[in-house]
Amino acid sequence: MRTVMDSDRAHHADPAVPPPTSADVARLAGVSRATVSFVLNNTAGGRVGERTRAKVLAAADQLGYVPHAAARSLRAGRTGLVLLVGSAVPIGPLFSGFYRDLQDALHRHGYTPVLLGPTAGSGEAAARAWAELRPTAVLCLTPGLTPGGVRILLRSGTRAVLTLGTPPVAGAHALIMDQSEVGASAAAHLLERGRRRIGVVMPADPALSLFSAPRLAGVRAVAESAGAGAVVEPLPLDYTEESAAELATRCRELTLDGLFGYNDEYAMLAQRALQDAGLDVPRSVAVVGADDLLLARLLRPRLSSVRMRLTSGEELADLVDRVVADPESAPVDRDLMTVQLIARESS
Amino acid sequence: MRTVMDSDRAHHADPAVPPPTSADVARLAGVSRATVSFVLNNTAGGRVGERTRAKVLAAADQLGYVPHAAARSLRAGRTGLVLLVGSAVPIGPLFSGFYRDLQDALHRHGYTPVLLGPTAGSGEAAARAWAELRPTAVLCLTPGLTPGGVRILLRSGTRAVLTLGTPPVAGAHALIMDQSEVGASAAAHLLERGRRRIGVVMPADPALSLFSAPRLAGVRAVAESAGAGAVVEPLPLDYTEESAAELATRCRELTLDGLFGYNDEYAMLAQRALQDAGLDVPRSVAVVGADDLLLARLLRPRLSSVRMRLTSGEELADLVDRVVADPESAPVDRDLMTVQLIARESS
């Protein structure tokens, strides 16, 4: 506990004294509430004279008046809210930068971006909760929004819903972030390097299966199209060194010659374990990760990786602007991610 | 562009048809609006009979009625909003877990947590913007909130403001996350290992100085208290391999024998560069990082690190509950972080 200083005396607002309203400002300035509104929102040019204008501003300042967003948007019938519904998985630098970028861009466009963790049971119940806020747009960066949920949102006045999801969710614009491309890119590279028995490091954490499952599927798809002889083996890993050691022995038993890590982090863990188990990278096993982390370049051999790039926040904000402006338009789809394989010494 | 399917026909809500209100529900059910409100909020036990109750629910469901949060909180005079103002620096797994945890806990306590990036010019202007939302509480996890900003918030009805900041901000409860302890812990360890010429890896990114500056200060404080002979040398690093190589040569020129990395990531980069430059770790230079990342254990020698633990979200949510319940109480302060040095082979 800190000692109570004098300046702390007034640290609380007396609940008996409610926050000042525009009516209070009007009273103090000796004008009508409408005038206050005109001044504070400087509506319609020279509606109000310079003298009263000054009086109003002074009064507002003296009272510490702050408009009530709820009342305002109730009256206006719309909020500038854009709900950004994030995924539950721990986000790396890629996504955290993307979110920041996107928020900035939306802010510049006059919206009020709000980040929301996925509510428990992200189905229609969540959609209802979001709809209560009467957002202008909803960007759902995690799959799971149902057509029913979209209907609820649109019915409640949301002008545009953009969501991930395969297949595209009826009624919503489609954001596409095809994780299978990541696996496909890695697999193609490994096949090109002559590898035929490919292990795929899969996080044991079920929350990550959202990302890992499609990446595995991408590997599978490419392997199958490569004809017979190509084998794909999923290898669970729970992000500990012990688990990685087991994975390495498993790798040897299965005589795998290629390894795709779900992630650079998982790939790094796996590569280290392989080396500790006496396997040569890349001679006996080639390793590829994903994310292109700088840290992965510290390993020897340096880790090959699938680099992902996300759309700029500005582009996405522009898209939001467009679909909000014309809610009647046909559903749009936008690919958020491009992948590129960066080959280094590990493969 | 996706082909327009039949089910997409109704993908937009006709703007001419406004979202249904409780009045619409009342009309459809053939009851008064008050009854609708009683049913939907199931107020006061058996106010309304089973038959009409069912009718109301059916009507609400049929119309897809969703209450209007703004109107509701306008009437109620309070929102359950808790603003979580995050910092601008890219967050690692530690903080991202903390935020998630905190959001869950607040949700369980009946609040509506909302994550906000720090608005540009996080001064009184930001406070005003936050105050417009009439939040019940504001948790500012980044310094920069001024006493004036706190006054604005409290004046506008916010029942509790908790913020980081040294010294504590007048009027607000104090959240303490003393980054200097991180540096202090590392420095104490290095001194104990007999190192006297300590380099501190400092991120070149100015946004990170929020964290790095106090950590450096912590190192300095401990070094000074250790008496003469202890030298502290800040070493800029911009998170590239080239920059790390320069840092290594700088290290050699200065004949440093200990290195504290701002971060495990920065420390890993530095350690690798030292080794590439032919310096032995830990014999000639001992290295300590911070964050205790699993990845840092993959290096050889494995990286020593300062492990940080943050308060559980539940504890913090409890605190919020308490200070919200009694806004008149004296300012509380709460330490959010504890540090612990994990010694490994790199030091």
Add this chain to the structure above:
DNA sequence: AGAACGAGGTTACACGTGTAACGGTTACTC
């Protein structure tokens, strides 16, 4: 001089809710 006009300000209503206060039945009690 009377009409037309613009500048400066006000009145009055609507937005969608929650709830206190108030009826009107019906059934039960003495």
Add this chain to the structure above:
DNA sequence: GAGTAACCGTTACACGTGTAACCTCGTTCT
């Protein structure tokens, strides 16, 4: 059989805004 309680529902107001429509002057035009 009148009082009364329990039950079920309604009427009416308040929350804090924005803005269309209206009013009141002083000024300018014909």
